Amino acid sequence: MPSPALLVAIPLTVAALLSGLRRLLPRRCADLLSILTALGNLVLASLWTLHALHRTQAYWFGNWYPRGSMVLGIGFVMGPAGCGLATLAALLTTLALLYSWRDLDSGGGHYHPLMLIFLAAMSGFVLTADLFNLFVFFELMSVAAFALCGLKTREPAPLAGAFNFAVTNTVAAFLVLTGIALLYAVTGALNLAQIGQELGGRHDRLVLAAFTFLITGFLVKAAAFPFHFWLPDAHAVAPTPVCVLFSGIMVQLGLFGAMRVSATIFHGSLAPTGLHDLFVVSGAVTAVWGAMMCFAEHHLKRLLAFSTVSHTGLMTLAFGLGVRNGLTGLFLYLTGHALVKAGLFFAAGILLHRFRSVSEPALHGRGKILPWTCMLWFLGGLGLAGAPAFLLASGEARITGAAPWAETVFLLAGVVTGAAVLRAGLRIFLGLGDAGPVDRSSQVDELPETTDAAHTIHWHLYLPACICMGGAVVLSFWAAFTNGVFSASRGFLDFPAYAHVVYSGAILLPQRIAPSFSHTAPLLQALVRALLALGLAFWAVVHLRLPRWLRWPSHLEGSMRPIRALQSGHPGDYVAWLTVGCATVGAAAFWLVR
Amino acid sequence: MLAHYPYFIAAWVFLCGLYGIVRSRHLVHTVISLAILQTSTYILLLAIGFRKGGYAPIFADIHPGVVTVDPVVQALMLTDVVVEATVVALLLAMVVKAYEKGGTTSPDDLRYMRG
Numbered sequence: 001m002p003s004p005a006l007l008v009a010i011p012l013t014v015a016a017l018l019s020g021l022r023r024l025l026p027r028r029c030a031d032l033l034s035i036l037t038a039l040g041n042l043v044l045a046s047l048w049t050l051h052a053l054h055r056t057q058a059y060w061f062g063n064w065y066p067r068g069s070m071v072l073g074i075g076f077v078m079g080p081a082g083c084g085l086a087t088l089a090a091l092l093t094t095l096a097l098l099y100s101w102r103d104l105d106s107g108g109g110h111y112h113p114l115m116l117i118f119l120a121a122m123s124g125f126v127l128t129a130d131l132f133n134l135f136v137f138f139e140l141m142s143v144a145a146f147a148l149c150g151l152k153t154r155e156p157a158p159l160a161g162a163f164n165f166a167v168t169n170t171v172a173a174f175l176v177l178t179g180i181a182l183l184y185a186v187t188g189a190l191n192l193a194q195i196g197q198e199l200g201g202r203h204d205r206l207v208l209a210a211f212t213f214l215i216t217g218f219l220v221k222a223a224a225f226p227f228h229f230w231l232p233d234a235h236a237v238a239p240t241p242v243c244v245l246f247s248g249i250m251v252q253l254g255l256f257g258a259m260r261v262s263a264t265i266f267h268g269s270l271a272p273t274g275l276h277d278l279f280v281v282s283g284a285v286t287a288v289w290g291a292m293m294c295f296a297e298h299h300l301k302r303l304l305a306f307s308t309v310s311h312t313g314l315m316t317l318a319f320g321l322g323v324r325n326g327l328t329g330l331f332l333y334l335t336g337h338a339l340v341k342a343g344l345f346f347a348a349g350i351l352l353h354r355f356r357s358v359s360e361p362a363l364h365g366r367g368k369i370l371p372w373t374c375m376l377w378f379l380g381g382l383g384l385a386g387a388p389a390f391l392l393a394s395g396e397a398r399i400t401g402a403a404p405w406a407e408t409v410f411l412l413a414g415v416v417t418g419a420a421v422l423r424a425g426l427r428i429f430l431g432l433g434d435a436g437p438v439d440r441s442s443q444v445d446e447l448p449e450t451t452d453a454a455h456t457i458h459w460h461l462y463l464p465a466c467i468c469m470g471g472a473v474v475l476s477f478w479a480a481f482t483n484g485v486f487s488a489s490r491g492f493l494d495f496p497a498y499a500h501v502v503y504s505g506a507i508l509l510p511q512r513i514a515p516s517f518s519h520t521a522p523l524l525q526a527l528v529r530a531l532l533a534l535g536l537a538f539w540a541v542v543h544l545r546l547p548r549w550l551r552w553p554s555h556l557e558g559s560m561r562p563i564r565a566l567q568s569g570h571p572g573d574y575v576a577w578l579t580v581g582c583a584t585v586g587a588a589a590f591w592l593v594r
Numbered sequence: 595m596l597a598h599y600p601y602f603i604a605a606w607v608f609l610c611g612l613y614g615i616v617r618s619r620h621l622v623h624t625v626i627s628l629a630i631l632q633t634s635t636y637i638l639l640l641a642i643g644f645r646k647g648g649y650a651p652i653f654a655d656i657h658p659g660v661v662t663v664d665p666v667v668q669a670l671m672l673t674d675v676v677v678e679a680t681v682v683a684l685l686l687a688m689v690v691k692a693y694e695k696g697g698t699t700s701p702d703d704l705r706y707m708r709g
Contacts, residue, residue: 132670139677143684150688156696159688160704166688167615170628170681177635177674178608184667185642569705571624572616579612 001051004059004076007044007086007123011037015116022109027102034112035097038119042090045123049083053484056080056491057506058129066503071191076127077501080488081331085249085256088335089122092248092342095464096241099346103353103458104239107151111239114151118144118245125253129502131180131265132190134257138176138221142169145250149238160569161237167571168230171578172220179213182206183265192264193502196495201268203275203593211275212586214261216578219585221254224316225286226577228309229567232293235305240349243301247308247345248338255312259319259327259492267495271323273593278585279320284409286313291416295540295556296564298360298436300348300424304341307384307417311337314413318399321406327489329398332482336383336391336472343468344380344421347373350461351428360424361438365431370457374429376465381425383472385418385533386410388526391476397522407525415533422537423557433541437557600641608634621689621699625682632678636671643667 014037018030025033056079064073093115106112121141128134146169150162184190186206187198199207220227231251235243258279262270270276290310297303315337318330350373352358355366367374383390396414400407426432475481491497501507543551566573611631618624643664649656651665693699 132673136673136677139681143677143680146681146684150691153691154695156692156704159692159695163621163685163688163692163701163704166681166685167624167628171612171615171631173677174608174632174635178638181635181638181642181667181670184670190666570701572618572701575612575615579616 001047002044004048004078004127005061007041007127008120010040011116011120015113018116019113027106030109030112031097031101034116035094037116038090038094038097041119041123042087042094045083045087045090048078049080049087052078052080052083053487055506055508056501058501069194071189071194071502074133075129077129077498078127079491080484081492082126084488085126086123088338089119089249092245092338093119095342095467096244098460099349099464100241101460104241105152107153110147111151114144114148118148122249122253126256129192130190131183131192131195135173135176135180138257139173141250142173145246148242149234151239152237158237161233164569164571164574165230165234168574168578169220171575172217175213175582176217179210179217182210182213191502193499196264196267197499199265199268201272203269203273208589208593209586211266212582212589215258216582216585218254218257219282220578221251222258222312222316223251223309224282224313225289226581228286228290229574229577231309232302232305232567233569236299236302240345240352244342244345247304248342251308251312252315252334252338255315255319263493264495264498275589275592276320276323277592278588279316283313283317283320286310287317287409287413291413293564294417295420300351300358300360303420303424304344304348307420308341310413310417314410317406317409321399321403323493325402327492328486329395331485331489332398333392333395335475336395339468339472340380340383340390340392343376343465346465346468347376347380350457353461354457360427361435363428364435367429368431370429372462374425376469377425377429378422379469381418381421381533382530384414384421385529386414386526387530388523389473389476391472393522393526394476411529415529415536418533419536419540422533423540426537426541434544600637604634604638604641607637619700621692621701624701625685625689629678629682635674639667639671
């Protein structure tokens with residue numbers, strides 16, 4: 001097997017090359033080189049995932065192996081969950097680069113190197129076994145993301161969005177660093193497994209403070225309420241392929257960071273003390289809040305961004321439940337969401353390319369000439385709602401199978417976000433009803449991000465969206481995929497096995513077959529959810545033809561002034577919310593442990 | 595108590611930085627506040643690695659048995675400095691661009707995306 005370090009080293013090297021030669025290299029060369037690099041990462045990460053399903057092994061840079069209980073070097077642990085996420089990141093980056101072939105404004109040649117740095121940082125983040133490296137890759141990922149978000153420097157709005165994003169996430173990164181410093185002070189170690197073993201089940205005040213800082217820092221990236229304010233601002237202004245990476249994988253990697261430190265460092269104190277309930281509550285609140293805000297939006301990218309907030313909340317909830325019940329559903333849901341959301345963003349990008357707008361009222365009825373985009377959009381809306389045959393539905397059935405009360409939250413968030421997407425689809429592609437309310441954010445116009453003639457839509461704009469939507473359906477019927485995810489998720493929470501890999505180099509994983517799952521009850525539920533989402537979307541669109549007392553979806557759609565005012569667009573407000581949230585997480589952690 | 599005072603200073607500097615960002619009326623001020631907030635992590639890291647009477651951890655001219663301060667946290671701090679330099683440079687570049695395009699340096703006037 002090729003060295004896993006190549007997953008980080010190759011994209012970084014090519015990025016340096018592209019960045020150095022950006023004035024000399026023709027656009028197509030830059031496109032081709034970066035697509036090939038991302039494709040190389042995809043192949044390498046897939047090979048490692050297949051390998052890791054049988055044998056998880058550790059890789060030590062410079063062969064600095066552990067001595068006794070002391071970990072000397074920095075390493076990667078090539079576990080199936082980490083490798084799988086590296087594969088997903090490489091897949092989305094490849095598709096995003098394919099989408100931006102030739103036409104997308106490359107911000108003076110900075111786009112391709114930044115995308116590759118972003119990919120390298122994400123790959124390192126999911127594989128590293130070292131707490132400080134986790135922070136370094138987290139920051140590298142963030143800095144590349146800030147620059148990509150503010151790539152369109154010709155107008156002030158992207159700069160404002162990128163500035164809010166950068167300030168909030170940098171404060172979060174320093175919270176993570178403070179947590180790391182405290183843990184180092186307690187244990188004198190930086191390796192995840194070694195810290196976990198030193199701490200055991202210890203949860204005194206200092207460890208809880210470190211827990212608070214680390215989890216808060218990662219949850220800011222994961223856009224949990226009340227840390228989510230930066231996310232819609234960043235998504236609304238970032239170029240479409242960048243939105244795909246933000247929503248599809250970056251936000252979820254924030255959650256993955258929280259999961260990784262919880263499963264290793266705090267393995268002894270998480271489930272026994274009930275600290276995982278923190279994730280349950282935070283996830284449920286975020287899911288409902290994001291869904292409400294999503295339905296009230298009329299700027300397509302912001303609408304999708306709030307749906308990401310909501311769905312990442314559902315994943316946080318799934319992690320809280322999964323600490324006891326297993327994470328298979330969570331990883332299935334994460335993959336399904338990444339593919340569906342990427343497809344929807346690609347479709348929104350096609351609308352922006354063709355009509356130079358992503359505002360729902362401005363696009364009313366104009367999408368009739370784009371039947372393929374229409375199909376992709378409606379598939380995506382149904383997928384978000386959790387319609388049968390989508391990967392999200394099978395993930396959700398496994399999550400709620402163990403905790404039936406969570407079904408309510410999943411139903412609410414899935415139906416409302418799905419209905420918001422379908423409502424926009426009914427208005428834009430079918431021209432039904434009125435144009436919808438005009439609000440401030442829907443009036444913000446985007447300058448075109450593509451340089452090509454708008455009336456032609458090339459194959460490379462459609463292909464990524466089709467692959468994503470197809471993947472979200474095909475994977476849910478592929479038994480080998482489900483079994484792989486099942487063994488990966490069993491290994492993720494198994495701390496003794498993880499520590500064994502770190503200290504002795506490798507471990508053989510027993511092959512597991514996912515327990516057979518009755519599909520009839522979930523199928524019925526999924527069908528009901530899809531119909532409810534469609535019903536709510538129709539209701540919102542044709543509400544003016546209904547008697548006055550039946551028009552309540554129109555209240556949900558736009559007149560929620562007090563809570564929408566919280567999304568103020570001011571970095572100071574966002575950091576104030578972050579402080580309040582951090583204090584709440586800390587208070588809750590101390591209260592839960594008592 | 596006296597041994598803990600660097601930690602209180604670190605917490606105080608962190609809170610000063612937070613307050614500065616929250617109350618900021620000028621984008622450059624926001625960025626500098628962020629840099630101040632970052633300084634607290636330097637103080638924290640160095641305080642953690644401090645040993646009373648410890649030498650600098652350069653073993654060229656001292657005996658390996660001599661007490662030194664912890665070199666690991668100093669390496670972490672150096673990495674931290676690099677990270678901060680990158681972020682602050684990027685943010686200041688954004689402020690310059692925002693001023694060129696929008697003609698303002700107040701975060702209150704840069705709120706294009708709301709609600």
